[in-house]
Amino acid sequence: MTGNNLSAAYQKDVEAISKIPIIDSLLEVVCRTTGMGFAAVARVTDKQWIACAVRDEISFGLNPGGELELQTTICDEIRQNKSPVIIDHVAADEIFCNHHTPARYGFQSYISFPITLKNGQFFGTLCAIDPKPAQLKNPETMGMFRLFADLISFHLNARDEMALSQExxxxxxxxxxxxxxxxxxxxxxxxxxxxxxxxxxxxxxxxxxxxxxxxxxxxxxxxxxxxxxxxxxxxxxxxxxxGSGISLQKKSIDVALLQQTILQITEELQRIWPQRIINISLQLNAPIVGDLGRLSQAYSNLLGNALTHGSSNEPVNVIASSDGDKFELRVKNSGEAIPEASQEKLFEPFYKGDPNNTKKGLGLGLYIVAEIARGHAGKIELNSTNEETIFTLTIPA
CATH class of the missing domain: 1.10.287.130 (Signal transduction histidine kinase, dimerisation/phosphotransfer (DHp) domain)
Known part of the structure; x- marks a missing residue:
């Protein structure tokens, strides 16, 4: 037996086993059910055998964190084969009667089942020994050890998953x-x-x-x-x-203010594109409820998009209407049809369509329009043909 100057990784394994609430009771059940005096959960690697939890009624002299030389244990063979080993009576066993491990540690009965983690990694063993023979090769005892080994594995997996969640x-x-x-x-x-x-x-x-x-x-x-x-x-x-979505401050917007805002935004963009023609048709017959600043932003994005991507030789047509049930804003421009594959992605963030497109922008304008529509319980729709492209923003009044 060796001391317990463990590396940090092995110390964590010992602590993980010790933190399993039922581990002491589990080892007690093993000893009482089998009549064996020593039971342990061991961490077994290709280099070390380390006791993680121990119940010792025969003064074997091993405590949690204590080590055995790996080559002197049967657990090393279990690690390689990943199969349990059960010995009722060493002296009468054809395979283990002359094995060095029973001779070294003075036991006549032995049982050890592998503990395998969810990812297939071999963790160690649940084992028990006693200086006297014991009746172990029966379905009840083997079933109990297999169940307990699986239960320990379950707790270790839960520990790893919790650690991953915390990370x-x-x-x-x-x-x-x-x-x-x-x-x-x-x-x-x-x-x-x-x-x-x-x-x-x-x-x-x-x-x-x-x-x-x-x-x-x-x-x-x-x-x-x-x-x-x-x-x-x-x-x-x-x-x-x-975050929590685009912030909105909804208020009642009367017809005069809505009309003034649409005309003001149109005038601002007209100054940026002085060579373009923008036709406006306003059919505002009822006030609406919404965030005027955000609706202004949506209109500015839609109009700017039409002026940027539409045919420079054709006008952009804007139709805004309110009838008491809904507010509808339609922005039309001429030009090539938007491919169907692109139409499905236009309202996604940072999407710019043609990767060779040299027009500036982050590709967020239409995404923000869609978010503003969603915040108003409305929708944004696109219809694009070889004759014209129409974006329609609709929100409940």
Whole structure:
């Protein structure tokens, strides 16, 4: 027998067995049922035999954490064959009567069953010995040992699965922390300085500037607006995909305010695409309930998408209507039909369709539209033919 200066891994195995609530009772049942004086759960590897739990009524002298030389044990043979070994009476057994292990440790009866984990890994054995012969080769005793070995395996598997779950939770907590840091950087460290730049360009734009400087200011303003849009889209994606969804503040929106908002957004995008024609038809006959800011964002994304991807020689047509039951917004553009395979993915985050497409953007615009529709208990639909592509946003009024 050797000391118990165990490595951290083996110490964990000993602790895992000791934490099984029924392990002491299980070993007691083994001894009382078989009449044997020593029972143990052993961790057996290709190099070591380590006692994890022990019941010793014969002063064998082995405690949890104690070791036997592997080559002096029968458990090493069980590890290799993964089959139980049962000896009623060593002196009368043709195979083990001259075996070195009984001679070394002074036992006449022996039983040991393998403990195999769910993944097929051999953990060790449930074993018992006694200096006197015992009746062990019977269905009741062998069935009990097999059941107890499976029960120990079950607890060890549960331990591993719990450890994996805890590790996964720890990773998720870390990811959540990184996500919060990421959102904080976008929301404050980037958005606030960008807001200052945009304000400065607005002030400069009101001054009398020479043509070259005016062009530079306009370029900075447009780039800043684009950066602000990308930041807002990324924040919305983080909220929708990783948080509790895009936040909404629903209120009653009267016809005049709804009309004013649609016209204002149209005017803003018209300034960005001054060469394009945007036709608007408003049939707003009843107020609606919704988040005006989010609906404005949805319309801006849909109109911007039509202006970006539609035929530059044809107008974009916008039809908005409300009738007391629903609000419907339709944005039409001419151009090639969107392939069916792409239509199914258009509302997924970061999807850009053609990988060779050089048009800028994160591929979040339509995803955010879909999330805004979902938040309003509405829907976004697409119909694309060789003549025109139509996006229709519908929400209950």
């Amino acid at each position: 996964t939770l720890a990773k998720q907590d870390k990811q959540a922390e990184l996500r919060e840091q990421f959102i904080a950087i976008l929301g404050h460290d980037l958005r606030n300085p960008l807001g200052s730049i945009m304000m400065a360009t607005e002030l400069l734009g009101e001054s009398e500037l020479d043509p070259e400087t005016s062009h530079i200011v306009k370029t900075i303003r447009n780039s800043s607006q684009r950066m602000a849009l990308l930041i807002e889209q990324t924040l919305d994606f983080a909220s929708a995909q990783l």
